[in-house]
Amino acid sequence: MRLSAPIAALLAALSLWPALPARAAPVAYALQAESSTVGFETDFGPDHITGTMPIKSARLLIDFDKLSNCTIDVALDVAHATASFPFAAQAMKGPKVLDAAAFPEMTFRSGTIARAGDGATVDGMLTLRGVTRPVRLAASIYRQQGSATGDLSHLTVLLTGRVNRSDYGATGWADMVGDEVRLTITARIARAD
Amino acid sequence: MLRNTTDRFGLITRALHWGIAGLIVVQLPLGLRLSDMQPGLANLWLYSAHKTLGLSIFALVALRIVWHIISPPPAPMGGGWQARMAKAVHWAIYGMMVAIPLSGWVASSATGIDILLFDRIPVPAIAPVSAQWEATAFAIHDIATKLLMALLAIHIGAAFKREIDGDGTLTRMLRGHR
Numbered sequence: 268m269r270l271s272a273p274i275a276a277l278l279a280a281l282s283l284w285p286a287l288p289a290r291a292a293p294v295a296y297a298l299q300a301e302s303s304t305v306g307f308e309t310d311f312g313p314d315h316i317t318g319t320m321p322i323k324s325a326r327l328l329i330d331f332d333k334l335s336n337c338t339i340d341v342a343l344d345v346a347h348a349t350a351s352f353p354f355a356a357q358a359m360k361g362p363k364v365l366d367a368a369a370f371p372e373m374t375f376r377s378g379t380i381a382r383a384g385d386g387a388t389v390d391g392m393l394t395l396r397g398v399t400r401p402v403r404l405a406a407s408i409y410r411q412q413g414s415a416t417g418d419l420s421h422l423t424v425l426l427t428g429r430v431n432r433s434d435y436g437a438t439g440w441a442d443m444v445g446d447e448v449r450l451t452i453t454a455r456i457a458r459a460d
Numbered sequence: 461m462l463r464n465t466t467d468r469f470g471l472i473t474r475a476l477h478w479g480i481a482g483l484i485v486v487q488l489p490l491g492l493r494l495s496d497m498q499p500g501l502a503n504l505w506l507y508s509a510h511k512t513l514g515l516s517i518f519a520l521v522a523l524r525i526v527w528h529i530i531s532p533p534p535a536p537m538g539g540g541w542q543a544r545m546a547k548a549v550h551w552a553i554y555g556m557m558v559a560i561p562l563s564g565w566v567a568s569s570a571t572g573i574d575i576l577l578f579d580r581i582p583v584p585a586i587a588p589v590s591a592q593w594e595a596t597a598f599a600i601h602d603i604a605t606k607l608l609m610a611l612l613a614i615h616i617g618a619a620f621k622r623e624i625d626g627d628g629t630l631t632r633m634l635r636g637h638r
Contacts, residue, residue: 312503354504363571443499
């Protein structure tokens with residue numbers, strides 16, 4: 268899933284990383300699951316397969332003063348993933364790729380988070396099909412549209428990254444479907460207090 | 461005349477023969493194309509068409525076998541080794557016409573992806589979702605298809621030869637009698 272140019276521009280205009288006010292401690296945020304998406308895209312011959320995966324649970328602690336104190340802990344619902352056409356969804360959830368019957372959940376747990384330009388890099392561990400491997404995501408955080416300057420109660424976190432599915436043993440349909448899976452995660456979060 | 465006699469092919473047998481032959485003429489090159497094609501959204505429908513054609517052939521072959529039990533076809537013309545060979549080739553072709561769609565059905569079932577007849581009607585899976593079943597069934601599908609192509613070459617070549625020789629073998633399958 269890709270963001271349209273106007274939305275991306277709006278989000279960029281609202282970017283918070285360079286201008287975060289100092290706060291004393293990490294702040295807990297709750298995911299607004301209904302308005303958050305985990306989108307993916309991979310190659311299918313000359314075309315692309317796109318889809319989304321519901322977020323099962325998310326635990327987010329954001330320290331606006333010290334990024335290294337931030338933690339992101341997310342579980343995705345593999346069994347209810349959707350793709351741009353039905354056969355792709357079946358193939359993806361089948362035993363040769365994500366094996367949703369045996370591994371209905373995919374998890375990401377952040378490790379090191381560091382500032383990178385206007386955004387941040389999030390190094391963490393992605394567990395898929397029972398295989399855990401390091402992955403790096405690029406992160407940006409924004410005030411949600413309509414919120415006042417300085418209001419950090421509702422935020423949007425945009426995470427992008429790439430993984431090679433073969434690293435996790437998800438090798439099915441390799442002659443038809445690309446190995447690289449591009450991720451675009453739009454997490455809308457609200458302060459928990 | 462619908463039924464077969466001892467020296468004539470009835471209309472039902474001839475319709476099934478040429479109907480199945482026509483579908484196989486489309487299905488074989490389609491299957492060969494699929495085996496080395498880079499799939500994309502634009503050509504995904506060809507897989508569905510292949511499965512629909514294959515299951516249609518399977519149904520027609522089953523119908524033909526049942527019909528030939530009810531109304532046995534005439535024996536190959538002539539005699540001697542050529543007639544015995546013709547009979548053996550006919551049996552082998554029937555075997556392949558059952559084995560190929562059946563192995564394709566098993567292999568498709570084993571992938572875990574739905575099989576849709578005419579892109580609409582779900583066809584039940586007849587094998588567990590399994591890489592082992594899938595690989596074995598596709599291997600049988602591939603070998604049996606190559607065998608069928610060889611058998612059809614013999615069958616068609618022999619039919620033309622006998623027609624050229626003047627015994628009316630091909631004419632009998634076209635008109636029902638010599």
